[in-house]
Amino acid sequence: MSLATAVLTQYEAVIGLEVHVQLLTKSKIFCACSTRFGDPPNTNTCPVCLGLPGALPVLNREAVTMAMKAALALNCAINPLSRFARKNYFYPDLPKGYQISQFDEPLSQDGWIDIEVNGTSKRIGITRVHLEEDAGKSLHEGFPDSETKSYIDLNRTGVPLIEVVSEPDLRSPEEAYDYLTRLKTLMLYLEVSDCNMEEGSLRVDANVSVRRAGANELGTKTEVKNLNSFRFLQKALAYEIERQIGILESGGGISQETRLYDSREGRTYGMRSKEFAHDYRYFPEPDLLPLVITDEWKEEVRRSLPELPEARKERFIREYALPEYDAGQLTSSKLLANYFEQVAKASGEPKLAANWVLSELTYLLKEANREIKQSPVSARSLAELLMLINQGTVSGKMGKDILAEMFSTGKGARDVMAAKGLEQINDPEKIAVVVREIMAANPKQVEQYHKGKAATMGWFVGQVMKATRGQANPQLVQEVLKKELSQ
Numbered sequence: 001m002s003l004a005t006a007v008l009t010q011y012e013a014v015i016g017l018e019v020h021v022q023l024l025t026k027s028k029i030f031c032a033c034s035t036r037f038g039d040p041p042n043t044n045t046c047p048v049c050l051g052l053p054g055a056l057p058v059l060n061r062e063a064v065t066m067a068m069k070a071a072l073a074l075n076c077a078i079n080p081l082s083r084f085a086r087k088n089y090f091y092p093d094l095p096k097g098y099q100i101s102q103f104d105e106p107l108s109q110d111g112w113i114d115i116e117v118n119g120t121s122k123r124i125g126i127t128r129v130h131l132e133e134d135a136g137k138s139l140h141e142g143f144p145d146s147e148t149k150s151y152i153d154l155n156r157t158g159v160p161l162i163e164v165v166s167e168p169d170l171r172s173p174e175e176a177y178d179y180l181t182r183l184k185t186l187m188l189y190l191e192v193s194d195c196n197m198e199e200g201s202l203r204v205d206a207n208v209s210v211r212r213a214g215a216n217e218l219g220t221k222t223e224v225k226n227l228n229s230f231r232f233l234q235k236a237l238a239y240e241i242e243r244q245i246g247i248l249e250s251g252g253g254i255s256q257e258t259r260l261y262d263s264r265e266g267r268t269y270g271m272r273s274k275e276f277a278h279d280y281r282y283f284p285e286p287d288l289l290p291l292v293i294t295d296e297w298k299e300e301v302r303r304s305l306p307e308l309p310e311a312r313k314e315r316f317i318r319e320y321a322l323p324e325y326d327a328g329q330l331t332s333s334k335l336l337a338n339y340f341e342q343v344a345k346a347s348g349e350p351k352l353a354a355n356w357v358l359s360e361l362t363y364l365l366k367e368a369n370r371e372i373k374q375s376p377v378s379a380r381s382l383a384e385l386l387m388l389i390n391q392g393t394v395s396g397k398m399g400k401d402i403l404a405e406m407f408s409t410g411k412g413a414r415d416v417m418a419a420k421g422l423e424q425i426n427d428p429e430k431i432a433v434v435v436r437e438i439m440a441a442n443p444k445q446v447e448q449y450h451k452g453k454a455a456t457m458g459w460f461v462g463q464v465m466k467a468t469r470g471q472a473n474p475q476l477v478q479e480v481l482k483k484e485l486s487q
Contacts, residue, residue, distance in 0.1 A: 003242055003245060003246055003249070007245065007249060008241075008242065008245060009213070010212065010213055011210045011211065011212060011213060011241075011245050011248075012171060012210065012211055012212070012213045012214075012215070013170075013171055013172060013208065013209075013210050013237075013241045014168045014170075014171070014208070014209045014210070014211060014218055014219065014221075015168065015170035015171065015172075015173075015175070015176050015206060015207065015208055015237060016127075016165070016166050016167060016168040016169070016170065016206070016207040017164075017165075017166045017170065017176060017179065017180065017204055017205070017206055017207075018163060018164070018165050018166075018204070018205045018206075018207070019163070019164045019165075019166075019180065019183060019202065019203070019204045020134075020161050020162075020163050020202070020203040020204070020205075021070070021161060021162050021163075021164060021187055021192070021193045021195065021201070021202055022035075022134070022159055022160070022161055022193055022194075022200065022201040022202070023063050023066045023067065023160040023161065023162060023192055023193060024066065024191065024192055024193050024194060025060055025062050025063050025066065025160055027060060028044075028049055028060065028133070028157075028158035028159055028160065029059070029060045029063045029100075029131070029132075029133050029158055029159070029160035029161075030048055030049070030057030030058060030059060030060065030100065030133060030158055031046050031048035031049050031057065031058070031158060032046070033045060033046050033048075033049055033158065035159050035160070037196075037199045038199075039155060041151075041153035041154075041155060042152075042153060042154050042155060043155065044155045045154050045155065045157065048158070049095075049133075049154070049157045049158035050095050050096075050154065050157070051095045051096030051097070056287050057100065057285075057287055057288060059288060059291070060160060063131065063160040064107075064131065064291065064293075065301055066160075066162075066190075066192040066193075067107055067108075067129065067130075067131050067160075067162045067192075068107070068108070068293070068297075068298065068301045069190045069192055069301055069304070069305060070129055070162055070164070070186070070187065070190060070192055071107060071108035071111065071129040071162075072298075072301065072302055072305060073186050073189075073190055073305060073308055074111040074112070074113055074126050074129060074164065074183075074186070075111040075112050075113070075126070076108035076109060076110060076111030076126055076128070076129050077108060077109060077110050077111070078107065078108045078293055078298050079105065079106065079107060079108060079109070079293070080292065080293055080294075080295075081105070081290050081291070081292055081293075082102060082105045082106055082107045082130075082290065082291045082293070083102065083103075083104075083105040083284055083285070083290050083291065084100050084101070084102055084131075084284070084285040084288045084291070085100075085101060085102060085103040085104075085282045085283060085284055085285055086098040086099070086100060086101075086282065086283055086284075086285050087099045087100075087101045087103070087132075087280045087282055088280055088281045088282075089279075089280055091135065091138075092138055092150065092152055093135050093136035093137055093138045093152050093153075093154065093157070094135045094136065094157075095136065095154060095157060099132060099133060099135060100132065100133045100285055100288070101130065101131075101132035101133070101163075102130035102131055102132060103282045104282075105290075106128045106129070106130035107128075107129060107130050107131055107291065107293075108128065108129045108130070109126075109127060109128040109129075110125075110126070110127075110128075111125070111126035111129065112124060112125050112126055113126060113179065113182055113183065113186070114182075114310070115175060115178040115179050115182055116178055117174075117175055117178070122169075122175070123169075124166055124167065124169045124170060124175075124179055125166065125167030125169050126164060126165070126166055126167070127165040127166065127167055128163075128165050129162055129163070129164050129165075130162065130163055130165075131160065131161070131162060132161050132162075132163060133157070133158045133159065133160065133161065134156045134157065134158065134159040134160075134161050135156065135157060136152055136153060136154040136155070136156050136157040137152070137153045137154075137155075137156050137200075138150050138151070138152060139151040139152070139153060156200070162192075164183060166179065168207065168209075168218065172237075173233070173234040173235075173237035173238045173241075174234070176206065176233060176234070176237055177230055177233060177234050180204060180230060180233060181230065182309075184202060185309055185332060185333070185334075186308065186309065187202075188333070188334055189306055189308055189309055189334045190305070190306065191306075197228050197229060198228075203227075203228070204227050204233060205223055205224065205225050205227070206223070206224045206227060206233065206236065206237060206240075207221045207222070207223050207224075208221060208222055208223075208224060208237060208240045208241060208244070209221035209222070209244070209254070210241055210244045210245055210248065210254075219244070219254060220253070220254040220255070220256050221254075221256060222240065222244070222254065222255075222256065222257055222258070222259050222268075223257075223258045223259065224236050224237070224240055224259050224260075224261055224268055225258060225259070225260055225261070225271070226260045226261045226262075227261055229263075232261060232263050235261075235263075235266060236261035236268060239261075239266060239267050239268055240259070240268050243267075243268065255270075255273070256273065257270050257271070257272065257273050258270075258271045258272050258273075259271055306334075309331045309332070309334075310331075312331045312337055313327045313328055313330075313331040314327075316330060316331060316337075319350075320344060320350035320351070320354070321350070321351065322350065322351065322354055326354045326358060329358055330354060330357065330358065333372065335371070335372050335373050336357070336372045339357065339372050339375070339379050340353060340354060340357045342379035342380070342383070343356075343357060343379045343382050343383045343386070346379065346380055346383035346384075347382075347383035347384075347386040347387050347390070348387075349386050349387070349390055352386050352389070352390065353382075353383070353386060356382065356385075356386060356403075357382070360400055360403055361375065361377065361382065361403070361407075364377075364403070364404065364407045368407075375407075376406070376407055376408075376409075376410045377403065377406050377407050377410075381406060381412050381413060382403070384412060384413045384414070385399055385402060385403060385406070385413035386399075388413055388414075388417075392426055392473060393417075393426075394417065395471075395473065395474065398471065402416045402417060402420075405420070426473050426476060428476060428479070428480055431464065431468075431472050431473075431476055431477055431480045432480050432483075432484060434464055434467050434468060434472070435460075435464060435477075435480050435481055435484045436484060437467075438460065438463045438464060438467065439460075439484060439485070442463075445459060445460065446485065449485055450485075457478070457481065457482075457485075460481050460485070461474065461477055461478060461481065464477045464481070465477065
């Protein structure tokens with residue numbers, strides 16, 4: 001499928017995302033079963049999460065607290081009273097035949113999050129953040145008889161989730177990518193989820209429609225599921241937008257349906273006609289009382305919120321005099337921001353710290369396929385290296401070699417210097433001895449310099465640095481050369 005750009009620009013995409021975030025509680029939302037990932041199938045279950053007769057749910061207070069943190073960070077209003085409802089549908093991995101969720105009286109609503117679009121800020125509305133339980137998992141492959149049978153693992157049944165529903169304010173796959181990136185960053189800052197997409201801790205469904213550019217009416221939407229990576233989200237949205245435009249251009253109509261994204265083929269497929277709310281026969285959960293959020297509880301949660309990414313970015317700009325781009329990069333991860341701040345405070349050189357964290361250390365981490373939390377160079381060790389560079393004990397170039405050795409061995413900067421004899425030479429007389437030897441061995445180059453060939457100075461600097469194995473202070477080398485060559 002490939003429509004001409006002129007055709008695509010005649011339409012506007014309208015996108016809303018429904019993001020399911022698994023909360024980082026140790027136990028499930030309505031029972032004491034473990035939420036631990038990777039345990040043997042069907043071992044973390046009990047009569048409550050299996051929906052056996054007579055078993056009653058008990059709400060996990062910590063799950064509510066985490067949901068409130070997320071809602072407040074997303075600028076939502078917390079409702080003083082909300083209710084759980086039964087969402088009825090029949091699927092093999094839903095043992096009760098219904099999912100406990102929230103419907104018309106959610107925990108929170110009417111929030112927003114800001115994203116970046118071509119260098120300018122755009123506000124995306126958050127319709128609601130509500131609590132619900134997860135379903136189990138159907139396994140369709142990996143067994144000898146997978147061609148004819150599916151297996152069910154109910155360990156996930158009852159795992160606490162929040163669903164973050166955006167307004168249909170997104171207009172492109174790129175905006176959707178940035179929105180999801182910022183949402184994930186917030187959840188990680190709050191420590192309410194690990195957001196591990198491979199383990200199902202962060203799942204996203206996209207509602208997509210298209211309309212003529214400038215039109216106000218919404219088009220017929222489809223819901224795209226199975227978006228298990230940020231890259232697939234972008235690719236699926238791009239395909240679905242173009243697919244819908246192609247249908248409309250050929251005189252057809254869009255069917256409201258649920259579609260699955262096939263990452264191998266890079267396209268979406270129809271799965272089933274899209275349900276309406278009444279299809280789920282929502283009704284209040286009779287086994288749970290309404291959820292009451294007191295002002296005291298809400299304020300307690302508000303006070304517990306950490307410094308969030310945007311506020312931290314502004315502080316880094318103000319407190320450490322960092323460029324906006326560097327501050328944005330450093331605060332894109334809570335762990336990276338923590339690491340940088342430790343280096344900055346220990347070294348007393350925030351700008352130098354930002355440069356080395358974002359360039360040299362990030363390069364080494366990327367090459368080793370590691371994250372900042374896996375860095376073998378501690379913040380204190382990097383700060384020690386930066387102080388040595390700032391004092392002139394080692395040059396910047398030598399510092400890069402020392403950092404690489406620190407990264408591969410886990411040793412401190414001074415230990416690496418001692419083992420390799422890498423201390424910078426700052427004694428003018430020692431450098432002068434080397435300079436005189438080079439001048440004596442190269443009279444032709446000395447003569448060229450005296451005749452006004454300025455490029456010869458660079459050649460002499462290179463020879464001195466080579467003779468000292470890069471340990472001579474480059475600035476001092478130039479000063480000594482000028483003095484010796486002028487005699």
